[in-house]
């Protein structure tokens with residue numbers, strides 16, 4: 001991932017409120033399209049200009065060719081708020097984060113965790129994140145439904161990893177069972193992405209607990225009950241199960257590895 005700085009200069013009298021609203025709207029639009037990562041953007045005002053630092057999946061993430069309809073409108077609305085088109089200055093590569101996939105793999109997976117801020121669409125070749133703006137819009141012109149699903153999945157993951165509240169159990173249910181609301185929405189998004197990219201796309205089902213290792217190794221697919229989903233060798237050192245018809249991948253229970 002890369003760190004960049006956007007500078008917004010006012011070209012006529014405007015109010016801070018109007019300027020902030022227009023800038024924040026643009027940042028939200030970029031986020032909904034996967035062009036910027038993260039959720040909080042510190043916008044600083046100094047000497048007549050606004051500056052914001054952003055995390056990008058790739059150097060060229062803000063190139064206009066990737067812009068969604070919402071981003072295009074948001075850029076026009078900057079003019080109405082008397083702000084010039086932003087100037088970008090690339091700061092450099094973020095040393096703590098992963099690089100993005102440069103090519104599509106033979107398969108891909110919808111996978112995230114509470115520590116990942118990158119795209120939840122991962123290449124099956126190497127598990128590297130595929131920037132969402134590189135695929136056609138999933139719904140309504142961009143990828144906000146995917147981003148929203150990811151945000152909620154991560155919130156559930158954080159609650160169950162912390163294991164400190166009663167919400168832990170409800171959260172775990174959401175990320176580990178095919179009857180949950182998060183599964184249903186994520187699995188539908190997976191299907192949509194597979195349809196748009198023509199690349200087999202799987203959904204990652206989290207697994208923890210279970211009686212013992214033996215039972216976990218012989219665990220059937222929780223969606224269709226098939227035992228055919230057990231793999232000889234785990235894929236990417238991580239997925240021990242893959243059900244082709246259900247389009248699900250899963251791990252050997254984290255308690256028995």
Ligand SMILES: [Zn+2]
Pocket residue numbers: 221222223224225226229243244245246247
């Ligand atoms: Zn299945």
